[in-house]
């Protein structure tokens with residue numbers, strides 16, 4: 734069954750808005766797991782606008798499920814991964830100035846960079862995943878760089894879901910099948926929510942993990958965190 738990893742970036746965004754410790758991220762992480770999350774995801778960006786370097790070290794010892802650290806693989810990121818050894822490192826090709834992640838890796842053009850970084854991260858004993866667009870060629874490229882998994886970048890799916898969900902899922906299914914046949918695990922994330930999640934996992938039931946943050950935190954404002962996590966888990970069951 735597909736696991737739910739809760740991305741806690743947005744809790745840190747709210748905390749940082751006032752410079753204090755409310756909400757307390759440590760309590761949030763503990764509660765997400767207590768309420769059923771099967772993983773915790775963070776994306777510590779260089780400007781520390783949400784997750785800070787200190788947060789990474791504070792959160793790591795608490796996580797009893799799967800800790801996933803996302804980010805662009807610069808020296809800072811590699812140090813965080815090396816020193817915290819999460820269950821998974823998800824490599825994202827974000828520049829430092831983006832509002833949010835907005836594209837997947839070109840796994841062909843970046844073959845040598847990715848091969849080198851993935852080998853290094855694997856030498857720390859950490860599973861790797863790389864963020865990719867729904868493009869079969871990118872999945873083929875991913876298989877060549879030695880990653881354990883790919884994460885399908887689902888923004889296009891989320892945007893086009895209302896217009897024509899069957900058309901929206903097509904490139905994802907093709908890409909996921911190529912990745913699966915190449916022996917890779919499949920993750921998915923970005924803009925997944927309570928309206929589109931069930932369809933995604935019905936059509937691609939072999940997705941190992943979804944990481945969800947923005948919509949889940951927005952839903953929690955209305956339904957509460959415990960109910961919201963349960964609602965997301967229900968979509969996955």
Ligand SMILES: CC(=O)[C@@H](O)[C@H](O)COP(=O)(O)O
Nearest residue numbers: 742776803825833834922923
């Ligand atoms: C890698 C990815 O898909 C992103 O969703 C990311 O984790 C979100 O980052 P922000 O919370 O900074 O928008």
Ligand SMILES: NCC(=O)COP(=O)(O)O
Nearest residue numbers: 740922923924944946947
């Ligand atoms: N990897 C995707 C993620 O962690 C959360 O993305 P979003 O739900 O905040 O769009």
